Amino acid sequence: MSKIRPVKKCYRCGNILQVDSPTEKGYITKEILEASPSGALLLCDECHEEQSKENKGEPNVPEDLLRMLKGAKASDALIVYVIDLFSFECAFSSKINELIQKLNLIVIANKSDLFPKSSYPSLRSFVSHRFRTKGLMIKDDDVFLTSLSSLGDVSEIKREIEERRNGHDVYIIGARTSGQTFFLNAFLRGYSNVSTRYVTTKEYEGKGERYMQIPLDMSSTLFQTPPISLSNSILGIMDLESALTIMPKDIIKTRKTSLKPGEGLFFGPLAFLFYEKSNSHHVELEIRASMKIDIVKANDLGKEKTFTKLRNASSLELKIGDLEYYDAYDIEIEESGKRDIGVAGLGFVSFKGDNQKFRIYVPRGVAIYCSRSKM
């Protein structure tokens, strides 16, 4: 009688897995293949190595920024770190953090208008906690919430900068779209030049973008810097125009739903969060994501079909492949407090920790995080 057996493929590159030739496509170490339970998602050795590099989940950082921060370190400058409160958790770079670790640092936590005022105190402590987990030892008092797009008044921050810089240079850093430009525009309102030098702009890396240098006194300067990239963010897999349409504009509404084991949620075609199991039967979720994203429930079996439907219906210009080539991560919740699972640039889902197991699928290279709850 004939026998039919599925052929094992690498779920990342799609090549048929083989154990004979390390130099050919799809090679996987025999012991790994033999030790894997049937039905497990497998990676060939090459993809496994690639993915373990990528899974550090950090964004690309312009060389010019690193060069400038070496200067900042040498001159004991003050760093003003601008973040987008909605999504900054995965925008850190260990290379940057190493350079600025010992410098004075203040954080401008921008886009506070997206959150209810009642959450401001907890947002500040969430931000400072997140910085500390990245080795940047700041206190809640070092975090300033702003809404720079609504012509926010930055005079308090200006005073803090003046006080904390001790006559030294200042470097504004942050990820693209966090609000650096809005901050500098606000800073320049009411600025008066007390030096004999001009406000100038300088082009870095020949990309046509220019960055400001603003004299603060006769010998010190405030430097705008090239932004940290969105390479590990959902915003990085679409053109800037699409990215701007999915960035939330108004206070983020909370959408509530619950999942039973075996069910998952699609965030448009951009991510799929699958709920595997927990102690209790179902999990209550609070979702905070752009309202432009359709959130659709699907079970594991129906996920490919739902994905295709959502992708075909999407008006966004997306650089994504099929769901089978998405990166997949297993998340096991060990804490019992309120937790968030988030996708860089897309949003986050909050729930009460109870030994749940989730699997999340995101376009290749997009970073995810799991942390205590932001709200």
Ligand SMILES: Nc1nc2c(ncn2[C@@H]2O[C@H](COP(=O)(O)OP(=O)(O)O)[C@@H](O)[C@H]2O)c(=O)[nH]1
């Ligand atoms: N909701 C909200 N959006 C903001 C705020 N500040 C900036 N933005 C938006 O974020 C985007 C990027 O801002 P920009 O200052 O150019 O960021 P940069 O890339 O860091 O220079 C723009 O589309 C702004 O409209 C804010 O305080 N609240």
Ligand SMILES: [Mg+2]
């Ligand atoms: Mg800018």
